[in-house]
Amino acid sequence: MSLPNMSQAFKGLTQTFTIQIKTSTSVIDGRVQDVYQTFSSKGVIQPSKPIISDSSNIGIKQIERLTIHTFTLIPTKIGDIIMYKDKRYRINDYSNYSAYGFYRYEIDEEVI
Numbered sequence: 001m002s003l004p005n006m007s008q009a010f011k012g013l014t015q016t017f018t019i020q021i022k023t024s025t026s027v028i029d030g031r032v033q034d035v036y037q038t039f040s041s042k043g044v045i046q047p048s049k050p051i052i053s054d055s056s057n058i059g060i061k062q063i064e065r066l067t068i069h070t071f072t073l074i075p076t077k078i079g080d081i082i083m084y085k086d087k088r089y090r091i092n093d094y095s096n097y098s099a100y101g102f103y104r105y106e107i108d109e110e111v112i
Contacts, residue, residue, distance in 0.1 A: 010069055010102065014042045022081040036083060043070030051108060064109040069102050081110065
């Protein structure tokens with residue numbers, strides 16, 4: 001019995017999105033700078049339930065969490081840093097649903 005291709009459920013909602021994946025950190029002119037690689041794909045990016053963080057150095061802050069459903073594997077792993085719409089996020093979860101036609105990522109806004 002073959003598995004249903006659930007990617008069809010996303011077809012009408014997909015859009016092209018671009019993220020920057022942090023590949024390394026370099027020292028340029030005496031300053032530490034992150035180096036990013038651009039990655040584009042088609043998929044759906046949607047907000048999830050935000051996280052409430054209570055940190056002594058930033059106080060209480062609502063952290064944005066997004067879910068990405070894409071048809072293409074993003075070359076990252078859990079813990080990697082990405083940039084999306086000028087915000088820095090950390091990948092906190094990844095699910096390989098390629099048998100159903102898609103991949104799922106959860107990313108949390110990185111509080112600096």
